[in-house]
Amino acid sequence: MSSIPPSPAPYSEPYADKLTIETPEQTALEFSIAGVGSRFLALALDTLIQIVAALVFGLGGAIIFRELMPFAAGATWAIALLALLLFVIFIGYFAIFESVWNGQTPGKRLVNIRVIKDTGRPINPSEAVARNLLRLVDQMPGILYGVGITSALLSRQNKRLGDFVAGTIVVREQELRDFRPLWQAPTSSSVVTYGAAQLSAEEFSLVETFLNRREALPADVRYLMAEQIAARIKPKLDVPTTAMLSSEKLLEAVAAERRTSAKYL
Numbered sequence: 001m002s003s004i005p006p007s008p009a010p011y012s013e014p015y016a017d018k019l020t021i022e023t024p025e026q027t028a029l030e031f032s033i034a035g036v037g038s039r040f041l042a043l044a045l046d047t048l049i050q051i052v053a054a055l056v057f058g059l060g061g062a063i064i065f066r067e068l069m070p071f072a073a074g075a076t077w078a079i080a081l082l083a084l085l086l087f088v089i090f091i092g093y094f095a096i097f098e099s100v101w102n103g104q105t106p107g108k109r110l111v112n113i114r115v116i117k118d119t120g121r122p123i124n125p126s127e128a129v130a131r132n133l134l135r136l137v138d139q140m141p142g143i144l145y146g147v148g149i150t151s152a153l154l155s156r157q158n159k160r161l162g163d164f165v166a167g168t169i170v171v172r173e174q175e176l177r178d179f180r181p182l183w184q185a186p187t188s189s190s191v192v193t194y195g196a197a198q199l200s201a202e203e204f205s206l207v208e209t210f211l212n213r214r215e216a217l218p219a220d221v222r223y224l225m226a227e228q229i230a231a232r233i234k235p236k237l238d239v240p241t242t243a244m245l246s247s248e249k250l251l252e253a254v255a256a257e258r259r260t261s262a263k264y265l
Contacts, residue, residue, distance in 0.1 A: 017032060017033050017035070018030060018031070018032060018033065019031040019032075019033055019118075019120075019157065019169060019171065031116070031120065031169075031171040031172075032171060032172040033157055033158055033169065033170070033171055033172070034113040034158065034170040034171055034172050035158060036149065036152050036153060036158055038111050038113055038172070039113065039152065039158065039170055040145075040149070041107075041111050042105070042107035042108045042110070042111040042113055043107060043145070044107070045106065045107035045110055045111070046093065046094070046105050046106060046107035046108075047107075049093075049106055049107070050089050050090055050093055053089050054086060054089050054090070057082070057085045057086070057089070058082070058086075091132070091133075091135075091136075093105070094128075094132040094135065095125075095128045095129045095131075095132040095133075098115055098123065098128040098131075098132070099123075099124075099125040099128045099129075102114070102122050102123075102200070102201075103115035103116055103122060103123050103128075103168075108170075112172060112173040113170050113171065113172055113173060114170070114171055114173055114201070115128075115131070115168050115169070115170050116168065116169060116170075116171055116202075117167060117168055117169075118167050118168065118169055120202050121202060122200055122201075122202065123166070123168055127166045127167070127168060128166075130162070130165055130166040131162035131163055131165060131166035131168050132162060133162070134160070134161045134162035134165055135148070135162060137161055138151070138160050138161050138162060145160075147160075147161065148160040148161065148162075151164075157169055158170065173201075193238070193257055194237045194238055194239055194250070194253060194254050194257060195236065195237050195238040196237070196254045196255075196257040196258035197258065198236040198237065199233055199236055199237075199254070199258065203232070203233050203236075204255070204258050206229060206232075207229060207233070207251050207254060207255050207258075208255055210225055210226065210229055210251065211251060211252065211255055214226075214248070222248075223247075223248075226246075226247040226248040226251060227247045229247070229251060230247035230248075230250055230251060231247075233254065234250075237254065
């Protein structure tokens, strides 16, 4: 059976601002690496949100503390609670948002960048915690992230220390309306939906990459890859039991639905 030779390494990076990953399905996924400027802008926005949150909670804590001043135990608890809230705001903020928002904080979402694994997969909560605990080191000397910025400038992939420890990388997002697929799905009046929004950015990119490259593949490899990709994403889809689509037609329908919904890669 003909096949596409696998990549000798988990990923290769012919250009400093690109990350190319060979998937187990032997389909290449390409990500644009976020620059230091966009990361710094996202950090500035997140820091502004943190400061506002700290001021709000600080003011509330001061009012509560004043009311509890006559009670020593109450005042102690108020101080402890305020300290915990400040810790969550300044230390836990990034880890919490990146865990629940699939690698994004409010600042990253506004700037359209995202944290992923070096392998292209989404990060999990433990990796989000690991990369953000190192912010205490990256922030040295002071709040201007001297160590972090130096590390990012010296790294070909703009990584700070937390990224090296957690095996993560920050990439740019691309809106679907800016993505120009080479393939064209046939127009259809069908109103059937498959829940394409449930697919991750990596899974959708895998589907699109296959559809763009399939014409260059031998028939047997094309059929096998369509089957493998469909089997991978079907657990996340709502495929009607009456649907009689081939794997390749299913991938076309899912990709067309996802693009129409204007989601993000």
